[in-house]
Amino acid sequence: MYIAMGDAQNCVGIYRRERNVLESGKEVPWLYLGRYRSHHAAIVGLTFIADDDSGIIRLVSLGHDRVLVEYDLANSFAATGIVVRSAVTVEQTAMPCGLLVLPPGCQPGEDPKRTLVVSSNDEFKFKVLDVLGLTGVHDERPLPSQESHCVQTLLAPTYGAPPSYLQVLPDNNSGKRYAVYNTPEKVVGLLKLPLDGNPNCAMGLIAHPGAVKGLCVSHDGRFVLTTGGYDYGIFLWEVNTSALDGLAMMGGTGIEPFEALIPGGKGGDFYDEMRDYFYLAQLRSQGEDTTEDREVTGEIPLDEVPDMLRALGYYPSNFDVRDLVRFGPNPEP
Numbered sequence: 001m002y003i004a005m006g007d008a009q010n011c012v013g014i015y016r017r018e019r020n021v022l023e024s025g026k027e028v029p030w031l032y033l034g035r036y037r038s039h040h041a042a043i044v045g046l047t048f049i050a051d052d053d054s055g056i057i058r059l060v061s062l063g064h065d066r067v068l069v070e071y072d073l074a075n076s077f078a079a080t081g082i083v084v085r086s087a088v089t090v091e092q093t094a095m096p097c098g099l100l101v102l103p104p105g106c107q108p109g110e111d112p113k114r115t116l117v118v119s120s121n122d123e124f125k126f127k128v129l130d131v132l133g134l135t136g137v138h139d140e141r142p143l144p145s146q147e148s149h150c151v152q153t154l155l156a157p158t159y160g161a162p163p164s165y166l167q168v169l170p171d172n173n174s175g176k177r178y179a180v181y182n183t184p185e186k187v188v189g190l191l192k193l194p195l196d197g198n199p200n201c202a203m204g205l206i207a208h209p210g211a212v213k214g215l216c217v218s219h220d221g222r223f224v225l226t227t228g229g230y231d232y233g234i235f236l237w238e239v240n241t242s243a244l245d246g247l248a249m250m251g252g253t254g255i256e257p258f259e260a261l262i263p264g265g266k267g268g269d270f271y272d273e274m275r276d277y278f279y280l281a282q283l284r285s286q287g288e289d290t291t292e293d294r295e296v297t298g299e300i301p302l303d304e305v306p307d308m309l310r311a312l313g314y315y316p317s318n319f320d321v322r323d324l325v326r327f328g329p330n331p332e333p
Helices: 241-250 269-286 302-311 318-325
Strands: 002-006 012-021 027-036 043-050 057-063 067-077 081-089 096-101 116-121 125-130 150-155 165-168 177-182 185-193 202-217 223-228 234-238
Touching: 002 043, 002 057, 012 057, 012 067, 027 067, 027 081, 043 116, 057 096, 150 318, 165 202, 177 202, 185 241, 202 234, 202 241, 269 302, 302 318
Parallel strands: 043 096, 096 165
Antiparallel strands: 002 012, 012 027, 043 057, 057 067, 067 081, 096 116, 116 125, 125 150, 165 177, 177 185, 185 202, 202 223, 223 234
């Protein structure tokens, strides 16, 4: 029903499929609704989101200006132009690089009816966002009363450059879902869903000697086509998801893959320091001045996470804290 395009002037243009008669009398099947300069920096993501239950089609774009914009397609007409429904700042310092729409119910623990999108950034992070909550305004400053739209922040593949284009593979009825990605230079790879930050659930290979300009998936998900830049090449790749499953299995289960990411590994000085702070956070959450028996749950409240990060040498901003705990504290005056 719609075609959307982003151009080099940071504008989004939209066509709608309907009968349109030009002044010359020629009938064309697509009506040009117009274009809207919704970003002041390059557009890195533009995608449709279809709600099968309601039949509503939504369009969102993401730019280097760190803003995620949703367009009101139902109220956009050729006579009045394109209408923007919401615009929300999703990053404070990191630069967005790509955008992906997750299949419904993909992320465990989340409402299967929620629409989640993933933005990748130049800090090699995936940020999972709830687009149904996009009710903010175009403002770089986080609003004290605004709920964070960030659901999770996860480690992205670290093969060369951050992922710049991502696409979910079609469902093959195996109960497992995957996504493919490419970086701006050389690398094309495969991701296992749901996203969890496990480095063993992603792979990458050098597909081109230089820039990777495009990526496309076949209708059955068996093949991936990539186009290069100055190499003038178009390559056809066969997808082998079982190889990625084997890699993930060899990397261990639970927190094993993440322990290998800690400097010094499990049992190192930094690991012991993290464990001490974790125990202290449990004491703080249960009250430090108490003589009652302690309950060792192995968990700490989200409100304790920012203080733990500060103790370990990382000082998140109020914007970062809001993303960490979803309902972040009000900024200090």
